[in-house]
Amino acid sequence: MTVETLIPVAYLIAAVTFILGLKGLSSPTTAVQGNRIAATGMLIAVIATFFAADVKGGVPIILAGVAVGGVAGFAGARTVKMTAMPQMVALFNGAGGGAAALVAILEFARQRDAGVLEFGASLATLLALIIGAVSFSGSAIAFGKLQGLITPKAFRYAGQQFVTGGIAAATALLSLVVLGGAIAGSFAIEPMLLIAVITLLALAFGVALVMPIGGADMPVVISLLNAYTGLAVAMAGFTLNNQLLIVAGTLVGASGTILTRLMSKAMNRSLGNVLFGAFGAATTAGAAAASAGLEGRSIRSIGAEDAAILLSYAQNVIVVPGYGLAVAQAQHGVRELADLLESKGINVKYAIHPVAGRMPGHMNVLLAEANVPYDKLFDMEQINPEFQRTDVALVIGANDVTNPAARSNPGSPIYGMPILDVDKAQNIIVIKRSMKPGFAGIDNDLYLDPKTAMLFGDAKDAVSKVVQELKKTA
Amino acid sequence: MTTEAIVAAYVFILAIFVGFEVVSKVPSTLHTPLMSGANAIHGIVIVGAMLVASAIPGPIGTVLGFLAVVLGTANVVGGFVVTDRMLAMFKQRPVRKRE
Numbered sequence: 001m002t003v004e005t006l007i008p009v010a011y012l013i014a015a016v017t018f019i020l021g022l023k024g025l026s027s028p029t030t031a032v033q034g035n036r037i038a039a040t041g042m043l044i045a046v047i048a049t050f051f052a053a054d055v056k057g058g059v060p061i062i063l064a065g066v067a068v069g070g071v072a073g074f075a076g077a078r079t080v081k082m083t084a085m086p087q088m089v090a091l092f093n094g095a096g097g098g099a100a101a102l103v104a105i106l107e108f109a110r111q112r113d114a115g116v117l118e119f120g121a122s123l124a125t126l127l128a129l130i131i132g133a134v135s136f137s138g139s140a141i142a143f144g145k146l147q148g149l150i151t152p153k154a155f156r157y158a159g160q161q162f163v164t165g166g167i168a169a170a171t172a173l174l175s176l177v178v179l180g181g182a183i184a185g186s187f188a189i190e191p192m193l194l195i196a197v198i199t200l201l202a203l204a205f206g207v208a209l210v211m212p213i214g215g216a217d218m219p220v221v222i223s224l225l226n227a228y229t230g231l232a233v234a235m236a237g238f239t240l241n242n243q244l245l246i247v248a249g250t251l252v253g254a255s256g257t258i259l260t261r262l263m264s265k266a267m268n269r270s271l272g273n274v275l276f277g278a279f280g281a282a283t284t285a286g287a288a289a290a291s292a293g294l295e296g297r298s299i300r301s302i303g304a305e306d307a308a309i310l311l312s313y314a315q316n317v318i319v320v321p322g323y324g325l326a327v328a329q330a331q332h333g334v335r336e337l338a339d340l341l342e343s344k345g346i347n348v349k350y351a352i353h354p355v356a357g358r359m360p361g362h363m364n365v366l367l368a369e370a371n372v373p374y375d376k377l378f379d380m381e382q383i384n385p386e387f388q389r390t391d392v393a394l395v396i397g398a399n400d401v402t403n404p405a406a407r408s409n410p411g412s413p414i415y416g417m418p419i420l421d422v423d424k425a426q427n428i429i430v431i432k433r434s435m436k437p438g439f440a441g442i443d444n445d446l447y448l449d450p451k452t453a454m455l456f457g458d459a460k461d462a463v464s465k466v467v468q469e470l471k472k473t474a
Numbered sequence: 475m476t477t478e479a480i481v482a483a484y485v486f487i488l489a490i491f492v493g494f495e496v497v498s499k500v501p502s503t504l505h506t507p508l509m510s511g512a513n514a515i516h517g518i519v520i521v522g523a524m525l526v527a528s529a530i531p532g533p534i535g536t537v538l539g540f541l542a543v544v545l546g547t548a549n550v551v552g553g554f555v556v557t558d559r560m561l562a563m564f565k566q567r568p569v570r571k572r573e
Contacts, residue, residue, distance in 0.1 A: 014518075018515050018518075019492055019496060021511065021515065022493075022496045022497060022508075022511065022512065022515065023496050025500075025504065025507060025508045025511040025512075025557075026496065026497055026499065026500045026504065026508060027500075027501075027504075028501065028503065028504060031504060031507060031511075031561050032558070032561045032562070034511070035507075035511050035514075035554060035557045035558055035561060036558070038511065038514065038515055038554070039514070039554040039558075042514075042515075042517065042518065042520075042550055042554070045518065045521055046520060046521065046524070046550075049521045049524045049525065050524070052524075052525060054525045054526075054528075054529070055524055055525060055527070055528070056528075057528040058524070058527035058528025058529075058539065061527045061528060061536060061539055061540050061543065062523075062524050062527050062543050064540060064543075065523070065527070065539075065540045065541075065542070065543025065544045065546075065547060066543060066547045068544045068547075069543060069544035069545065069546065069547025069548040069549075069551065070547050070548075070551045072544070072548050072552075073547060073548035073549070073550070073551035073552030073553075073555070074551050074552070074555055076548070076552050077551070077552040077553075077555035077556040077559065078555060078559075080556065082559075082560075082563075085506070085510075085556065085560065086506075088552070088556055089506075089509060089510050089513055089553075089556065091552075092513055092514075092517075092548065092549050092552040092553045092556070093513050093516075093549070095545040095546070095548045095549040095552070096513070096516050096517055096519055096545070096546065096549035096553075098541075098542075098545045099519045099520070099522075099523050099542045099543075099545035099546040099549060100519050100522070102523070102538050102539075102541055102542035102545065103519060103522040103523055103526050103542055105538060106526040106527075106529050106530055106535065106538055106539060106542065107522075107526050107529065109529070109530050109535070110526065110529040110530060113530070120479055222509070223509055226509055226512060226513050226516070229513075229516050229519075230512070230515075230516045232519075233516045233518060233519045233522070234486060234489075236519060236522045237482075237522070238482055238486075240522055240525055240526070241478055241482065242521065242522065242525070243481075243482070243485050244518060244521060245518055245519065245521060245522050246482055246485050246486050246489065247485060247489045248515050248516060248518040249516055249518070249519075250485075250486055250489035250490055250493060251489055251492060251493040251496070251512075251515065252493070252512045252513075252515050252516040253490075253493065254489070254490045254491075254492070254493025254494050255493040255494070255496060255497040255508075255512055256509070256512055257493075258493075258494060258497050258498060259497060259500075259505060259508060259509055259512070262500070262505065263505065361503045361504055361505040361506035361507065362506050364503040365506060365507070365560050365563055368563040369563045377503075
């Protein structure tokens with residue numbers, strides 16, 4: 001028995017750790033452990049692969065690649081701010097997709113040189129290449145949109161469907177040519193040239209797929225691309241006849257699909273609607289309606305002192321945190337504010353919209369970072385009936401998830417999205433930098449409500465000013 | 475169909491069911507860490523990258539192989555570390571409460 005015969009055993013162990021890891025990640029008590037179990041399995045699989053016969057000559061290349069990729073990945077993951085996490089996940093996901101596409105290209109070239117091209121393996125190779133490349137460029141665009149490098153607005157132009165459809169059709173057509181060649185055993189056109197063109201087309205398709213989607217929908221898109229990469233990896237597993245790649249890739253593909261559906265459900269949208277519709281198409285009508293509504297109504301602005309007084313006379317306060325709080329790193333200040341209010345006997349709760357921040361669960365992570373007790377966080381269904389009994393709703397950097405237009409204005413692009421019923425509170429204080437619309441690019445009727453007072457400023461500064469005012473009265 | 479292909483198809487289909495089953499009940503708090511953890515797991519593509527890194531002799535093959543390993547490693551390492559950082563924030567909560 002040689003070391004090489006043990007490799008499949010190591011792969012089997014790794015596959016089991018991935019299942020246990022995913023299972024662990026699904027529950028709060030076992031999540032940390034789950035992640036580490038999966039990481040251990042990954043390490044076992046990588047070490048075992050070094051002993052594979054195919055690897056022998058490539059060890060220097062592999063070690064160099066592992067060093068570069070490892071340092072880049074580790075540094076990126078350690079230094080990224082928690083607010084920028086969604087785009088970081090997008091970036092790592094794109095890296096995985098790109099790797100899957102490159103593996104497909106190399107394996108295709110190897111099979112061609114060895115003269116063993118056949119239909120099944122070539123089909124899997126093409127799928128790994130196309131899906132991986134789409135995930136790579138799509139993730140890059142998603143990263144750019146969240147990072148503010150590209151406009152987060154939905155990018156649309158006349159005849160867009162035809163261009164996107166044309167790219168897809170050309171990709172499919174060229175793939176059929178490659179498959180035909182693989183069956184016949186001879187190619188009319190140099191197959192590596194075809195593969196190169198298919199790669200470029202797939203990259204273009206990824207861009208065309210994500211560009212028309214607005215920034216507010218990016219979490220769903222990243223989750224979907226995550227599932228895509230999983231599928232690409234599974235296909236690469238078919239090509240290489242490697243069971244571990246099939247198991248791990250498929251696990252992620254399947255669980256990622258479920259997660260994507262859960263996320264779109266939280267926004268009350270179907271996945272098709274996110275990908276092909278809504279925001280872009282409806283924005284013009286919605287914006288017109290909203291700007292008509294703005295006329296003749298005025299907003300009320302208050303200072304930190306008034307806000308402190310309003311809060312200190314309240315009995316029940318609900319804090320509604322949003323992305324603005326995350327960007328300003330105001331979570332620690334907010335906890336201090338909440339502690340102060342509680343020391344005065346005021347009841348403070350946090351209302352977490354399913355898509356608050358940039359991803360489901362993102363806001364929970366940020367507040368946990370500031371040591372906000374878990375039992376103070378309430379999700380939308382739990383907290384919505386309580387707004388009527390609330391004296392002050394303190395909205396910090398949240399916008400679209402509080403917009404009553406989602407309930408009342410069928411012309412609004414976010415109509416039908418479940419929102420926090422902030423407008424039902426007795427008083428509303430909104431901390432916001434300016435009247436600029438939120439990520440969905442639409443105005444918020446809540447700010448025009450006579451019960452609403454706007455406290456303009458950076459979330460962190462504004463909160464710390466309110467804290468200081470509260471301390472004076474204490 | 476060859477036996478190998480059929481076995482691979484079995485593995486694929488069964489893994490779909492396991493994937494659906496494993497994450498069907500997740501509290502929304504954990505959606506982001508779960509996505510990130512799943513993201514790290516598809517970094518297993520690094521094994522594929524290692525297997526083909528030296529498959530094609532010559533500079534182009536070497537460069538592509540090197541890039542595949544770099545991207546795969548970044549996916550694995552970055553994915554697990556970011557997930558661990560996210561989860562570490564959940565963990566410290568009970569400690570704080572006791573203070």
